[in-house]
Amino acid sequence: MIVFLIGFMGSGKSTAGKQLALRLGYSFVDTDQLIVEKFGMTINEIFDSLGEEAFREGEASLLNELISKRDLVVSTGGGLPCYGDNMDVINNNGISVYLRLVPDALFNRLVFRKYKRPLIRDLSDEELRAFINEKLAEREPFYNKARHILDGLKVNAGELEKLVRG
Numbered sequence: 001m002i003v004f005l006i007g008f009m010g011s012g013k014s015t016a017g018k019q020l021a022l023r024l025g026y027s028f029v030d031t032d033q034l035i036v037e038k039f040g041m042t043i044n045e046i047f048d049s050l051g052e053e054a055f056r057e058g059e060a061s062l063l064n065e066l067i068s069k070r071d072l073v074v075s076t077g078g079g080l081p082c083y084g085d086n087m088d089v090i091n092n093n094g095i096s097v098y099l100r101l102v103p104d105a106l107f108n109r110l111v112f113r114k115y116k117r118p119l120i121r122d123l124s125d126e127e128l129r130a131f132i133n134e135k136l137a138e139r140e141p142f143y144n145k146a147r148h149i150l151d152g153l154k155v156n157a158g159e160l161e162k163l164v165r166g
């Protein structure tokens, strides 16, 4: 089985994913980390020198490699489910869980963690609030296709484990 954790930047996918993987005895991977290894560059460097398009292509090809694996928990980059047919690929090959947070909560988490994230690193606080509102509205139709939707503020590994074990 593959479990895909999806949601906006700062929604806690990696933290919850690592704990879930431990409980299930699965491996844990983070698509951002795999892309950094694949390109041999940081996410900021990929966006700066190759452009967002190349990053999105990298995400899609990585996803297609991951679906041949088993017993895996995948934390996906915040944009990954929202490009091409990635969300369908996710749902056809694993169990998806959307960790949902409202814009205010995302702002509080992201305001001090902007710097490794090229889409928000140069934004003022006011611009960050506007960006979160707009992007979340644009992305939620994709996130909402997830098999399960959980409150990202209350999520805990025990609850997640129960959910994915069905």
Ligand code: S3P
Binding pocket: 007, 008, 009, 010, 032, 043, 076, 077, 078, 079, 080, 116, 117, 118, 119
């Ligand atoms: C992005 C989210 C980031 C990373 C990149 C772009 C996005 O991942 O993939 O900076 O488009 O939302 P996290 O969700 O792990 O921060």
